[in-house]
Amino acid sequence: MTDTTPPLAVEAQQLVKRYKNKAAVDSVNLQVPAGETFGVLGTNGAGKTTTMEMIAGLRKPDDGSVRILGLDPFTDRSEVRQVLGVQLQHANLHDALTARELVDLYRSFYPDPLDAHQALAMVELQEKARTRFSNLSGGQMQRLSIALALVGQPQVVILDELTTGLDPVARRRVWSTIEALQDQTVILVSHAMDEVERLCDRVALIDAGRVIAQGTPDDLKAQASAATLEDAFVKLTGRALPNEEDHGR
Amino acid sequence: MSTMTMPTVHARRPGPSAWMRMVQAEAKMITRSTANLIVPLGLPILLLVMQGLRTDDLSQQVAPGVTAMDYYALPVVLSIVVTYIGVMNFPSFLSTYRKTKVLRRLAVTPASPAMVMVAQMVVGLVQVLVGIALAFGVAMLFFDASLPADTFTALLVLLTCCVSMYALGMIVASVAPTPNTAAAIGLIAFFAMAALGGMFGPMENLPDQLAEIGSWLPFGAAVEAFQSTWIGETVDWENWVTLGATTVLGVGVASALFRWE
Numbered sequence: 001m002t003d004t005t006p007p008l009a010v011e012a013q014q015l016v017k018r019y020k021n022k023a024a025v026d027s028v029n030l031q032v033p034a035g036e037t038f039g040v041l042g043t044n045g046a047g048k049t050t051t052m053e054m055i056a057g058l059r060k061p062d063d064g065s066v067r068i069l070g071l072d073p074f075t076d077r078s079e080v081r082q083v084l085g086v087q088l089q090h091a092n093l094h095d096a097l098t099a100r101e102l103v104d105l106y107r108s109f110y111p112d113p114l115d116a117h118q119a120l121a122m123v124e125l126q127e128k129a130r131t132r133f134s135n136l137s138g139g140q141m142q143r144l145s146i147a148l149a150l151v152g153q154p155q156v157v158i159l160d161e162l163t164t165g166l167d168p169v170a171r172r173r174v175w176s177t178i179e180a181l182q183d184q185t186v187i188l189v190s191h192a193m194d195e196v197e198r199l200c201d202r203v204a205l206i207d208a209g210r211v212i213a214q215g216t217p218d219d220l221k222a223q224a225s226a227a228t229l230e231d232a233f234v235k236l237t238g239r240a241l242p243n244e245e246d247h248g249r
Numbered sequence: 250m251s252t253m254t255m256p257t258v259h260a261r262r263p264g265p266s267a268w269m270r271m272v273q274a275e276a277k278m279i280t281r282s283t284a285n286l287i288v289p290l291g292l293p294i295l296l297l298v299m300q301g302l303r304t305d306d307l308s309q310q311v312a313p314g315v316t317a318m319d320y321y322a323l324p325v326v327l328s329i330v331v332t333y334i335g336v337m338n339f340p341s342f343l344s345t346y347r348k349t350k351v352l353r354r355l356a357v358t359p360a361s362p363a364m365v366m367v368a369q370m371v372v373g374l375v376q377v378l379v380g381i382a383l384a385f386g387v388a389m390l391f392f393d394a395s396l397p398a399d400t401f402t403a404l405l406v407l408l409t410c411c412v413s414m415y416a417l418g419m420i421v422a423s424v425a426p427t428p429n430t431a432a433a434i435g436l437i438a439f440f441a442m443a444a445l446g447g448m449f450g451p452m453e454n455l456p457d458q459l460a461e462i463g464s465w466l467p468f469g470a471a472v473e474a475f476q477s478t479w480i481g482e483t484v485d486w487e488n489w490v491t492l493g494a495t496t497v498l499g500v501g502v503a504s505a506l507f508r509w510e
Contacts, residue, residue, distance in 0.1 A: 056357050071258065078260035081359040091354035094274055096281040105274050108267040109359045152358070 009034040009185035016063035026209040037186040039200030047209035085154030089161040100129035110152030123147045139170035160189040193230040207237040275368040289333040293326040301392045312480040324475030330380035334373045335414025337435035340422035344431035398481030410471040413492040416499025423506040442468035467495040
């Protein structure tokens with residue numbers, strides 16, 4: 001019989017990261033099949049970003065392993081960087097360069113990048129092509145950051161706190177951009193329930209460094225006998241999610 | 250689930266076009282930062298002009314065909330340009346990029362953050378050459394300055410001085426936790442070395458012990474080495490040792506302490 005299961009694009013096994021003997025990430029297992037949009041949901045300090053940094057090869061795990069398309073982000077660094085696009089929660093860009101100059105710079109790193117105009121159009125920033133990064137609004141900076149994560153046409157994309165701090169219109173624009181991604185595997189780190197429910201095929205709930213539940217949004221609601229994903233989160237973790245204003249603090 | 254049938258990915262480092270883009274990006278960052286563009290070019294010319302206007306003995310011959318302007322002022326001006334860019338501009342950009350997490354963003358692309366460092370060095374070198382060309386232009390036009398007697402060795406000294414000052418800049422970037430600290434350390438290092446190396450008057454006018462210390466610091470060693478090339482003498486081995494040791498020290502400290510984040 002032919003196995004029609006899509007291969008795993010991202011696999012994290014027993015990931016552990018400790019700071020001063022305190023486990024920030026504690027035996028996290030994640031399996032993301034190719035083509036899936038996978039949500040990682042949790043409160044601030046739950047270990048989401050640390051987990052993503054280990055998957056992206058920015059932070060070495062104390063224990064456990066990561067594979068991206070079968071490659072190790074530390075030993076196969078060059079290969080992984082070509083197939084992985086990352087939008088980091090805490091990162092910045094050359095602030096005196098214009099949006100177009102930044103796209104040109106980042107696309108030069110990849111073997112088969114998107115056209116610069118196409119990359120800006122994807123996030124509706126064509127009219128800001130000549131605007132310096134430092135003069136863009138928060139939402140425009142975020143959209144440009146997403147364009148740069150996607151400009152290399154990566155097979156796997158990590159988006160950390162995708163819409164934090166954006167107004168409702170800007171959030172919906174960003175969501176449309178993500179929904180338009182056809183072939184990529186997306187890991188979306190968030191604590192916005194509506195965002196995760198709308199965009200993600202499956203979700204992992206992370207709390208205190210551990211994955212406490214994984215499944216489709218409907219699975220998680222059923223598991224917690226909850227009407228909404230937020231209720232499911234609260235029941236499964238015993239914690240309420242922070243307000244939007246607290247995002248990223 | 251299966252992890253088989255993965256696409257084959259070949260390691261590929263960014264090519265010449267990426268390097269060119271990075272150099273362009275760093276050049277734009279510098280040219281759009283008024284202070285970082287103007288000061289390293291303007292300060293040496295200002296000092297040169299002030300030296301030229303201050304006294305009338307700069308036209309005195311130190312050696313046949315070599316005036317005091319050639320022997321004292323120009324070596325100091327060349328050393329100022331290189332030191333300012335290497336010890337102040339270069340670490341200032343690196344620490345700002347680290348603080349604002351620009352390097353962290355680049356670390357998740359096929360580009361290495363080291364590309365930024367190399368691009369900064371290339372742009373800094375262009376700035377050095379422009380600064381030197383401007384200083385020479387002013388000195389030759391208004392003060393009858395002449396080129397070094399041993400031009401080839403002068404170029405070698407210039408190159409060695411650039412490498413040495415960048416290495417010193419790497420130490421500053423390594424130990425400074427913030428851009429402000431980098432600016433402060435760079436400024437102190439610059440003025441300390443320059444004051445002992447002849448920026449405010451010939452080193453021989455300093456007390457012996459201070460002059461001795463100054464000549465063993467990279468600024469003073471560069472000034473002395475340039476002076477030797479102007480009068481066609483062999484550059485003292487002590488000057489090469491000082492510049493070489495600074496480079497080794499800088500690379501060593503940076504290897505041990507430099508953090509991209």
